[in-house]
Amino acid sequence: MTLQNLTREHFQNLVALRQLDLAGNNMKILNENVFATLTSLNVLNLSHNGIVELFPNQFAKLDKLIILDLSYNSLTYLRPKLFEQTPLLWQLKLKGNQLHDTANIITILKPLNFLHWLDLSDNKLRTIWGKESYANAQVTLAKKLHNSNMPMALDLKESLDYISTLQPNEYDQRKHTWKYINLSRNLLGGFNMDWIFEIGITCPFKINLEQNLITNVYALSNLLNTTNDCEGEIKMTSNHIECDCNLAWIYDYNYRRFFSDLQCKQKSTNLVTNFTQLRRYELCAWQPVQCPRKCVCFTKSKLLHINCTGAQLSAMKELPRPEQVLLTTSLLDISNNRYTVLPLRTTFGYANVSQLYAANNQITNISLLELPTDLTVLDLRNNRLKSLCADFLRVFLNESTKLQSLYLSANPWICDCASHKLLYTVRAHRHRIPDVEQLRCDNKPNVTLLTASLSELCQVEDNVKRYQYIIAAITTAALIIIIFLLIIALFFKYKLQVKIWLYGHKILRCCVREYELDENKMFDAFISYAHQDADFVNHILLPQLEQGEPPFRVCTHERNWLAGAYIPEQIMESVEQSRRTIIVLSQHFIESDWARMEFRTAHQCSLNEGRARIIMIKYGEIINSELLDKELKAYLDMNTYLDWQDARFCDKLRYAMPHKVGRKPNTDMLEVNGRFYVMGQFEMNRLRDENA
Known part of the structure; x- marks a missing residue:
C-alpha cells in the first residue's frame, strides 16, 4: 500500500480515531474527502509531505479538530473557507511553507475563535497587514454554534486535557490561555503594535519576530488595553531595528517590558545598542502622539x-x-x-x-x-x-x-x-x-x-440697491410723520399729565407754569393741624393768607369739612384739591393720628407728582420727638421748614404759596367724589334755590 493515494475508504472503519500522524509520506496532493469519516479526530499531523494545495472542503468533517500540523510543506496559498468547519482549532502550524499573501492568511483565520497557537515561521511574508483586519470577525464560539446549529459534542477543556496526555512535550495545561504567534524567519520589513490588538490578541501573549528584515517598530492607537498586569513577550532578535523617534512610544505605560531582548542601531554611530540602556531624549527630540480619542x-x-x-x-x-x-x-x-x-x-x-x-x-x-x-x-x-x-x-x-x-x-x-x-x-x-x-x-x-x-448680477444689484434706498427713504419719512402725529395726539389727550411730568422732571420749565398744572384745583392751600392749635391757625395763619395781597383760598377741616362725612375720604380730597398742604408741626400734631394721616397723604401725593407741595411750619417746642413717625422724621431730615417765630415768617410763607392766583371762589366749598358739601348759611341758601 502506498500512502500517496489515500482515500476515505482507508479510514471508513476508524470513526473513533482521535489522533492521526501522516508526517513524512511525500503526499503532494490529498484526496478531497480523504478525512470525511474521521469525525472524532482531534490531532492531525500532515507535516513534511510537500503538499502544494488543499481543497476547500479538505477538513469539512473535522469539526472536533484541535491541533493541525501543516509544517514543512509547499503551500503558497490557502483556500478562504478551508477552516470554516473547524471552529475548535486551538493550534495551527504552518511553519516552513511558501506563504506570502498576508490577506489570504487573515481571511482563513477569521473562523478560528479559539486559536491560541499560530506558527507562520519560515515563510515569505513581507507584511503582517492585509486588505482587511480580524477585528470585525471576533464572534464568540457560543454565538457561532447557536447560529449554525452545530452540535458541540466535544468539551474543549476535556479535549485539551486529552491532548496534554498525547503530547506532553508540546502542551502545558497551565498555559493553555496563552496566545502564541510565530512569525520568525520571514521577510517582514516593519512591525505595527496596533496589529496585536486589532486581530483580538489578549493578554497573555507571545509573538516571535526573530530573524526578519524589520527596521522599525511603531504604534498609532492608544495601547491602554495592555495594563501593567498584562503578561506579554515580543522577541525581536536578529533584526535591524533603528533607534529613532518611531521607538519613543515604547517609553509610555511601561511597554518596554514586552521587549526584553530588543537591540537597535544608532544612526549616528551605527553601533548596535541594547534598547534598555537608552533614554527617550537619545531617540527623539519631539514627543510622539498616539491616535486621537474616538478616532x-x-x-x-x-x-x-x-x-x-x-x-x-x-x-x-x-x-x-x-x-x-x-x-x-x-x-x-x-x-x-x-x-x-x-x-x-x-x-x-x-x-x-x-x-x-x-x-x-x-x-x-x-x-x-x-x-x-x-x-x-x-x-x-x-x-x-x-x-x-x-x-x-x-x-x-x-x-x-x-x-x-x-x-x-x-x-x-x-x-x-x-x-x-x-x-x-x-x-x-x-x-x-x-x-x-x-x-x-x-x-x-x-x-x-x-x-x-x-x-446681469451686477446690473440687478445696482437696481436693487437703488430701489432699496428709495424704499428706505420713503419708509423713514412715513415713520417720522406717523410718530410726530402720534406725539401731537397724545399731547392733546394727556396734556395735563405731560405738563406735570415735564415740570416734575425740570424739563422745559420755561414752557410749563405751575398755575397751568393746578388750574383745576379748588384751593391754594389745605392746612393740616391738631385741634389744640386752632387758635394759632384761625387768628394768625388764616388772616395772613386770606387777607393779604394777593388773597389765597384756604381749606381747613373745621370750616370746609362736612360733619359726619368719612374722614379719610375728606383728607384725600382736601390734599388733591389744594395746590399746597401746610403742616402745622407741633407736639399736639405728632400725637394726633388724624394729623399724621393728613401728612402721609400729602407726602404721597407730592411723591406721585414729583413736585414739592408741602409747607412745614414749626409751632412751639417739640418735647417728645420719639413719637415722630419714621416717614415724618425722614422728611424733616431732608427738607427745610418755617418757624412761626421767625421775623420774616409771613414773607417766607407767602413766597412758598402759589404765585399766580385767579378769582377767589367761595372758600366754604369742598368737592368729595363729585358731590359738594357746604356748611352754615350757604348750604341753606343753596337748598332754597334748588327747591324754588
Whole structure:
C-alpha cells in the first residue's frame, strides 16, 4: 500500500480515531474527502509531505479538530473557507511553507475563535497587514454554534486535557490561555503594535519576530488595553531595528517590558545598542502622539490615515505625525461632525496633512490659517459656505499647483456682484473641482456658478440697491410723520399729565407754569393741624393768607369739612384739591393720628407728582420727638421748614404759596367724589334755590 493515494475508504472503519500522524509520506496532493469519516479526530499531523494545495472542503468533517500540523510543506496559498468547519482549532502550524499573501492568511483565520497557537515561521511574508483586519470577525464560539446549529459534542477543556496526555512535550495545561504567534524567519520589513490588538490578541501573549528584515517598530492607537498586569513577550532578535523617534512610544505605560531582548542601531554611530540602556531624549527630540480619542489610525497607500468621522470631537488638539510610521504625509477625515471652523495650522501634526476631508459639518468660512500648505485634496461638501475669501482663491487655486481636487457642492453659495472672484476662479479651475456642475446659487433658483451671468448680477444689484434706498427713504419719512402725529395726539389727550411730568422732571420749565398744572384745583392751600392749635391757625395763619395781597383760598377741616362725612375720604380730597398742604408741626400734631394721616397723604401725593407741595411750619417746642413717625422724621431730615417765630415768617410763607392766583371762589366749598358739601348759611341758601 502506498500512502500517496489515500482515500476515505482507508479510514471508513476508524470513526473513533482521535489522533492521526501522516508526517513524512511525500503526499503532494490529498484526496478531497480523504478525512470525511474521521469525525472524532482531534490531532492531525500532515507535516513534511510537500503538499502544494488543499481543497476547500479538505477538513469539512473535522469539526472536533484541535491541533493541525501543516509544517514543512509547499503551500503558497490557502483556500478562504478551508477552516470554516473547524471552529475548535486551538493550534495551527504552518511553519516552513511558501506563504506570502498576508490577506489570504487573515481571511482563513477569521473562523478560528479559539486559536491560541499560530506558527507562520519560515515563510515569505513581507507584511503582517492585509486588505482587511480580524477585528470585525471576533464572534464568540457560543454565538457561532447557536447560529449554525452545530452540535458541540466535544468539551474543549476535556479535549485539551486529552491532548496534554498525547503530547506532553508540546502542551502545558497551565498555559493553555496563552496566545502564541510565530512569525520568525520571514521577510517582514516593519512591525505595527496596533496589529496585536486589532486581530483580538489578549493578554497573555507571545509573538516571535526573530530573524526578519524589520527596521522599525511603531504604534498609532492608544495601547491602554495592555495594563501593567498584562503578561506579554515580543522577541525581536536578529533584526535591524533603528533607534529613532518611531521607538519613543515604547517609553509610555511601561511597554518596554514586552521587549526584553530588543537591540537597535544608532544612526549616528551605527553601533548596535541594547534598547534598555537608552533614554527617550537619545531617540527623539519631539514627543510622539498616539491616535486621537474616538478616532481610528492606520496606514494605507503610503498615507497615515486619521479617521475621525462622526467622532463629535469638540476640538482637534494634536495629531500623530507620519514620521511615526515611516511616512511623510497624512490623510485626515473629520467628516460628519459639528465643526464650524477647521483646526489651526499650528496644531501638532496638522501641517503634514495632504488630504483633508471635512464634509457634512457646519463650516461657514475658510481661512489660510486653518489649512495645511501641502494640500492635494480638500473636501468641503455639505457645509455652510456662502463664499470663499480672495486669499484662499489666490493661494490654493490661482498660484498653487499642489491642490488637485477641491469638492464644494451642497453649500449655500451666494451669487452676486461681490462674488465675481469666486465665479471667475471656479470657471478657470473647473478641472480641479470634480463636482463643479453641482455648485448652485442659493439666491438664484436653477442657476449654477458656471451659468451665472456676472453682467446681469451686477446690473440687478445696482437696481436693487437703488430701489432699496428709495424704499428706505420713503419708509423713514412715513415713520417720522406717523410718530410726530402720534406725539401731537397724545399731547392733546394727556396734556395735563405731560405738563406735570415735564415740570416734575425740570424739563422745559420755561414752557410749563405751575398755575397751568393746578388750574383745576379748588384751593391754594389745605392746612393740616391738631385741634389744640386752632387758635394759632384761625387768628394768625388764616388772616395772613386770606387777607393779604394777593388773597389765597384756604381749606381747613373745621370750616370746609362736612360733619359726619368719612374722614379719610375728606383728607384725600382736601390734599388733591389744594395746590399746597401746610403742616402745622407741633407736639399736639405728632400725637394726633388724624394729623399724621393728613401728612402721609400729602407726602404721597407730592411723591406721585414729583413736585414739592408741602409747607412745614414749626409751632412751639417739640418735647417728645420719639413719637415722630419714621416717614415724618425722614422728611424733616431732608427738607427745610418755617418757624412761626421767625421775623420774616409771613414773607417766607407767602413766597412758598402759589404765585399766580385767579378769582377767589367761595372758600366754604369742598368737592368729595363729585358731590359738594357746604356748611352754615350757604348750604341753606343753596337748598332754597334748588327747591324754588
